[in-house]
Amino acid sequence: MKIEQFEMERMQSTWENLVEMDMSESGVRPVSLREMAEMGLDLDGILNMPLGYSQSNGTIALRETLALQYPGATAGHIEVTNGTSEANYVLALALLRPGDHVAFQVPNYMQYGGIPPSLGATVDRFSLCLDRDWEPDWEEFDRAVTPQTRLVYVSNPNNPTGSILSLEAMRRMVARCEQVGAYLLADEVYLGAEIHCPRTPSFWGMSDRVIVTSGLSKAYGIPGVRIGWIAGPPSVVAECWSQHDYLTIGPNKISDAVARVAAMPENREKLYARTRGILQHNLPIVREWVESFGGFLAFREPQAGALCLVRYGSPMPSYELCERIRVNRSVLVVPGIHLGVEGYVRLWLGGRPEFLKEGLRRVGAELSSL
Ligand SMILES: Cc1ncc(COP(=O)(O)O)c(C=O)c1O
Known part of the structure; x- marks a missing residue:
């Protein structure tokens, strides 16, 4: 059975641990085992x-x-x-x-x-x-x-x-x-x-x-x-x-x-609430960043999930743009072409606010140079 390369997963596996800032993620920052223990996971039972x-x-x-x-x-x-x-x-x-x-x-x-x-x-x-x-x-x-x-x-x-x-x-x-x-x-x-x-x-x-x-x-x-x-x-x-x-x-x-x-x-409800809290905190950061580009960036605010897809006003292919961002700014973001559409990049909003702000600042610096 021959299968074509899963471009996004391969790009992530290749670069996510080598860049300074991985913004190709798609979930919220993960729950720890300790937090699971606080919800009733029997860690001692697991040891045995x-x-x-x-x-x-x-x-x-x-x-x-x-x-x-x-x-x-x-x-x-x-x-x-x-x-x-x-x-x-x-x-x-x-x-x-x-x-x-x-x-x-x-x-x-x-x-x-x-x-x-x-x-x-x-x-x-x-x-x-x-x-x-x-x-x-x-x-x-x-x-x-x-x-x-x-x-x-x-x-x-x-x-x-x-x-x-x-x-x-x-x-x-x-x-x-x-x-x-x-x-x-x-x-x-x-x-x-x-x-x-x-x-x-x-x-x-x-x-x-x-x-x-x-x-x-x-x-x-x-x-x-x-x-x-x-x-x-x-x-x-x-x-x-x-x-x-x-x-x-x-x-x-x-x-x-x-x-x-x-x-x-x-x-389940506690975990959903944790996720919602992280995303509610981070969405305004992304919104403000997108708005600072005027009409150059277009997006609809995500209703759910730790990501959003942003259309940019340049003919540059999305893969080339994301490679520039990675090479010049050491930030990994996902090109639209790896998600089935051209002319977009996917941004992550599940991380810590400071991380998100710095990552967006770097992506923005590269976009401004287009
Ligand atoms: C829509 C969708 N389905 C499935 C997956 C893979 O999820 P899992 O980590 O549970 O295998 C992803 C990962 O990004 C996803 O976005």
Whole structure:
């Protein structure tokens, strides 16, 4: 199986530990083990834990806790994976066959730009439009979602725009999937990271064609334990488990224990509140910085998540611009082209305020030289 390089992930892995300022991040500054202990994680129990295999699809206790957030779901609707990325991957392995089509929202986290073609499937893109407050281009959507479409992938809230689909847009997408017989894969890893607006509604329960993936990396602020999950119809989840058996067998035992604490409803709310506090504090810093450029930069304030996508008024390709920023200012930011759109850069707003201000100052100095 030949797979194209995941450009953004590779750029990050290559440079994030070598630059002075990594602003290619996409989550809030992570939660520590001590903070997890304060929420009830039994650290002493972990010290005594035999490091054997854990249950390969996630312990029953973890799956039951995760199921609480999906009305009507049971442990049988849940598969625990190594991060949301593995959840998305095993779903593709389970569902896609050569000749299938996948409709893919852009800009986006580009996993589904690369995986379907490696499995012989075709990707049909549809856009979110900055000038329409990141609403989907519905003509493109209707062209992309046809009876040949096996799966539609959206991230909601969206990486990188921080936008959230309206309920009306969600209903329209689900109705179209039902009409053509496609699955709707809603990657909801940013659900719970709303900055000022109410909680993002989940696609869960809107149709039996809906499959949700999520994980601890973004809204919970715990990327390092690498826990994600799939919530879907039990038959699809069973297929995913079969794929998972071949891939990594299952998540690690310490991570499952951490996740059991993080996913408890009261702790989940505490973690979401921590994330919201960080983002509410940082958003004005980014807003003020963008405004200082007058019309040269255009953006819609993110509604959720630790990132925003900014359009710049220069013909310079985004990769070249980000390379200049990295080489001249030792700051790593993500070029739009690595997110499926040209003429944009993705900025991070999840770090400490001083870090953010200095990073933006350096990015701004390079932009001013254009
Ligand atoms: C939309 C989306 N899905 C999945 C992932 C990967 O998440 P995880 O760290 O849980 O594997 C990311 C990471 O940036 C993301 O933005």
